[in-house]
Amino acid sequence: MTLNRRHFLSLLPVAAVQPRVFSSSDARLLQQPTAASFPALRQQVAGRPLAYLDSAATTLRPQAVIDALAxxxxxxxxxxxxxxxxxxxxxxxxxxxxxxxxxxxxxxxxxxxxxxxxxxxxxxxxxxxxxxxxxxxxxxxxxxxxxxxxxxxxxxxxxxxxxxxxxxxxxxxxxxxxxxxxxxxxxxxxxxxxxxxxxxxxxxxxxxxxxxxxxxxxxxxxxxxxxxxxxxxxxxxxxxxxxxxxxxxxxxxxxxxxxxxxxxxxxxxxxxxxxxxxxxxxxxxxxxxxxxxxxxxxxxxxxxxxxxxxxxxxxxxxTAMGKDATWRHDQELVRHGLARLREVKGLRIIGPVSAPNRVPVFTFVIDGKSPVVIANALDARGIAIRAGDMAALPLLKRFGVSAAARVSAYVYSTTHDIDRLVQALADIA
Ligand SMILES: Cc1ncc(COP(=O)(O)O)c(C=O)c1O
Structure with a gap:
């Protein structure tokens, strides 16, 4: 089964009904449409909908968190x-x-x-x-x-x-x-x-x-x-x-x-x-x-x-989304990501290439392409990823490289984001 954003986000509004300890804004949150859960996703980057695949660096915030701060x-x-x-x-x-x-x-x-x-x-x-x-x-x-x-x-x-x-x-x-x-x-x-x-x-x-x-x-x-x-x-x-x-x-x-x-x-x-x-x-x-x-x-x-x-x-x-639901979503992204990234010519994943016990973080190199050049080329297509030494140089060196690109997905990510990424990587590679 392939999850699209709308399907997965349909799970999200449950969060708003979870009792929050201090929640003067709950009523307003409940009225918000599902797609508004992560306002940063409403924007376009480089003229395309944002595909945010840099969640291991920092995630997006749902409206509920922004409202709690305000x-x-x-x-x-x-x-x-x-x-x-x-x-x-x-x-x-x-x-x-x-x-x-x-x-x-x-x-x-x-x-x-x-x-x-x-x-x-x-x-x-x-x-x-x-x-x-x-x-x-x-x-x-x-x-x-x-x-x-x-x-x-x-x-x-x-x-x-x-x-x-x-x-x-x-x-x-x-x-x-x-x-x-x-x-x-x-x-x-x-x-x-x-x-x-x-x-x-x-x-x-x-x-x-x-x-x-x-x-x-x-x-x-x-x-x-x-x-x-x-x-x-x-x-x-x-x-x-x-x-x-x-x-x-x-x-x-x-x-x-x-x-x-x-x-x-x-x-x-x-x-x-x-x-x-x-x-x-x-x-x-x-x-x-x-x-x-x-x-x-x-x-x-x-x-x-x-x-x-x-x-x-x-x-x-x-908690309102449920740990089981987020883990299932993670596993769908892991399976889809591993399967699709393999299609990119010259791409090598650093780390396990089988799905069990893994979260949707994919670090990779592509023959003859600088990771930073890859990240910049993806950014020009509205796709955000990370590139560099990942603050883990001994590990990268262990796998024979000194820099890599990293895609990391989270609860708001979809298989469609990964498909867009793979298409863009294929163009770049
Ligand atoms: C495994 C790991 N440990 C520690 C850190 C440092 O976290 P922070 O930047 O929130 O201090 C990070 C940040 O990426 C990390 O991935």
Missing amino acids: DFYATDNANPAPVHTLARRAASRLTAARQTVARFINAPSPNEIIFTRGSTEGINLIASTWGAANLRPGDEVILTIAEHNSNLLPWTRAAKQAGATVRVVDLDEEGRLRIDQLKQMTSAKTRLIAFSHVSNVLGLVNPAKEICALARQAGARVVIDGAQSVPHVSVDVQDIGCDFYVFSGHKMLGPMATGVVWGRLDLLDAMPAYHVGSNMAHDVDFEHAAIEHGAQKFQAGTPDVAGPVGLAAAIDFL
């Missing part, structure tokens, strides 16, 4: 505190957003949800706090060759500062993680395993639960970079058994520069604060400060309230 600024705009009506409303919006995120990933407590500017800030937070307090000379930190710069540089720096060693797990020829090698590498010296649940280049879902079980046996901690998984895969942090899980709100319909760190409460309480200042301590004087507990300890200064409110609206939207 609604916060139009009504409850205040610095959260129990002191006046607007400040109280802002505080309860932030609390509700934290609860929504906690439910979404099955975190035991909302006080384990730290809001950040994205996965990069989240991983830096863990590396500079937990890493600084726990890594010692002689320890080993295990990464994979598929890591994004944002899950590579914070750990190579933290390891260097601590005198610890970084070890790197390889992939097989299809891009699957060498679990056999990881098993051999893991020992009593392993202090941490940090890996992406889904690589931004390969699109493959890594066996997170199995890796966490391995780490537990060795007494090591696990940090999972969920930037590319949470948008697609149902994540239950308790079932996975990790210690920290990090993701970006803006890659799952939420506002730009939003993200989350989930950390186990006992670890959050034991590690030092990231930033210090207002809102993360009380009874402060020059000799002493009583540091807050759990996530609150990591939220110094005036918080971003609109960002989490918008992220919660995005989660409501995705």
Whole structure:
């Protein structure tokens, strides 16, 4: 079965009927026609309807998220505190957003949800706090060759500062993680395993639960970079058994520069604060400060309230669509994308070319064509994709290239977008 945009978008208005915690604009949303769910798709680029296939970099936002942001600024705009009506409303919006995120990933407590500017800030937070307090000379930190710069540089720096060693797990020829090698590498010296649940280049879902079980046996901690998984895969942090899980709100319909760190409460309480200042301590004087507990300890200064409110609206939207429906849609796009891209002469996909356990992210090179030239030529046809080193140069080098093009689809993408892409690639190639 081939999905077209109208068919898939027919699932979307369900999102508007999902109860939203703060929803003065719900009635208006309900009246909106389906096609208005993602207003950015109403525009033309280069005289053609936009085919947005750059969702792994950042997704489009549905009207529900844009409205949630506008609604916060139009009504409850205040610095959260129990002191006046607007400040109280802002505080309860932030609390509700934290609860929504906690439910979404099955975190035991909302006080384990730290809001950040994205996965990069989240991983830096863990590396500079937990890493600084726990890594010692002689320890080993295990990464994979598929890591994004944002899950590579914070750990190579933290390891260097601590005198610890970084070890790197390889992939097989299809891009699957060498679990056999990881098993051999893991020992009593392993202090941490940090890996992406889904690589931004390969699109493959890594066996997170199995890796966490391995780490537990060795007494090591696990940090999972969920930037590319949470948008697609149902994540239950308790079932996975990790210690920290990090993701970006803006890659799952939420506002730009939003993200989350989930950390186990006992670890959050034991590690030092990231930033210090207002809102993360009380009874402060020059000799002493009583540091807050759990996530609150990591939220110094005036918080971003609109960002989490918008992220919660995005989660409501995705929840109303249903994880099963989005996964089925993803799988349709994966099958269609793999089948159709194979038709382009000289195109080589980097990563698995079979469908199971994969999200619709396709990284490729075309013989004799620069990825940037390809991206520009597609842009001239109204098709948005990414090109470059994907912030994962070791991985690209592993597959013999230093740059590639990447197509990434999401809930608003259709097989028709992929057909347009393949037609354009055929013209370019
Ligand atoms: C796998 C992965 N990790 C981390 C990041 C960094 O996320 P952010 O830019 O939201 O900080 C990205 C961004 O593309 C990513 O794909």
